[in-house]
Amino acid sequence: MRAVTWQGRRDIQVHDVPDPRIEDPGDVVLKVTRTGLCGSDLHLYEVMGPFMSTGDVLGHETMGEVVEVGAGITNLAVGDRVVVPFQIACGDCFMCRKGLQTQCETTQVREHGTGAALFGYSELYGSVPGGQAEYLRVPHADYGAIKVGPDLPDERYVYLSDVMPTAWQAVRYADVHEGDTLAVVGLGPIGDMAARLALHQGIRVIGIDLVPERLERARQRGVETLHVEDDDVVEKVFSLTSGRGADGVIDAVGMEAHGSPAPSVLQKAVGLLPDGLAKQAMTSASVDRLAALHLSTQLVRRGGTVSLSGVYTGTHDPMPMQQLFDRQVTLRMGQANVKRWVDDLMPLAERADDPLGLESFATHRLSLEDAPRAYDIFQRKDDGAVKVVFDPSL
Structure with a gap:
């Protein structure tokens, strides 16, 4: 089958694999019909190479x-x-029963002291082959696989794999309610979806980003938008919230935030080390770019909540x-x-009226063969790339 493979730092290639x-x-094998490119995939593309294998x-x-x-398998059949x-996740362990499937004990x-295995996400999370391919093996499918109906387009469902639940959890963790103000730092796929979900619940949303296309896209949905490089972005948020700050803030950026020049240099330097030394540095040092997190802590009101959905890896990063x-x-x-x-x-x-705009959420629908270009434009925030979805049939 054809699959999107990691061949080195910023080197994505499509190859034939078994x-x-x-x-x-408990396994099933799927013929993949849609598979997304996530902001977290860019961490593998750029920073987390020491934990990847060719x-x-x-x-x-x-x-x-x-x-x-x-x-x-008793609850799924060929054709589902x-x-x-x-x-x-297994669905049976203590953590799964607690609703903490990312901590599945099975x-x-x-070996790395990390949580549940993830598809396509480095040796830190099990080196399990991912879904940017024509076919995918799904372990623990009797619990994990979510059966959906036959009638609605794939774009209504594919975001249930990550984007929608990640955004929903981010909003829930921010502890905001109808009439509250939520600030969202980063309007990539997760931040954008979090804003849509919050607006749908009657929550006021202030969105902050640096990409004009992302800001305009959010603005059209009813988000009040600010450019992150405005000198007084914190002051503006406080001005918009009676001088208090946002009730909740979502950091939807993570460890590769713009505005952290020194850690950015460090990340690149670590990526050039031999794998053994690079792994040690990434798991025992301060290697994250914390601009988005620090901004989030400045935007939140006293007694408010900061919800982190962006990925961080450093263990000694400074916090205020x-x-x-x-x-x-x-x-x-x-x-x-x-x-x-x-x-x-x-x-x-x-829902018939598609209130979250799922069918038009992707800015780019591409073939697997287009993956090298897709990673490039998504990493550079070029060509209006907010969300890329691959269709292996193209």
Whole structure:
């Protein structure tokens, strides 16, 4: 089959790789019909290369048609249409029963002290082949795979794999309610979707980014927008909120934020080290660019909540602890627990009026063969690339 593979830093190539096969009775194999390019994939493209191996198959936002089932599968059949959460969870362990599927005790990658295995996301999360391919093996499919109806287009469902639950969890963790003000730092796919979900709940949204196309896209949905490079962006948010700040703030950027020049140089330097030294540096040092996180802590009101959905990896990154303590700020964070939120989100995905604009959410629908270009334009924020979805049939 054809698949999008990692060949080195900023080197994405499409190659023939072996077809996946059933390896466990709980597996199914899908023919992939849609698979997304996520902002988190760019961390592999740029920063997290030391944890990648040449030929790794990328991608963790996938849906498709079941073409083969393991002997232990009783709730799925060949021909079923399913969405695959980005994490692999068993559904039976203590963590899964708590609704913390990203901490699944069955698939935790204990070698690296990380949570549940993820599709297409480096040795830190299990080196599981990803979904930017023609076919995908899905472990624990009897629990993880989300069966969907036959009638609506793929674009109504594919975002249930990651974008919608990640954005929904970010809004929930921000602890905002109807009539509150939510600031969203970063209007990429997650920030954009979080803004849409919040607006749908009657929450006022102030969106902050540096890409004109992203700002305009959010503005058209009803978001009040600010350019992150405005000298007085914090002052403007306080002015818009009676001098208090936002009730909740979502950092939808993560460790590669613009505005952190010194850590940016450090990230690039670490990427040039031999893998062993680079791994040690990334897991025991301060390597994140914290501009978005620091901005988020400045925007939130006293007693408010900062919700982190952007990925961070450094273990000794500096935080303004005195200010956070004095202002009684709550921090909540983590990978989205997809299955926990599906019942909340499925009705929105299937509503006839498409209130979140899912069918037009992608700015680019491309073939797998276009993946090298897709990663390039998405990383450079070029050509209006906010969300790329691959269609293997093209």
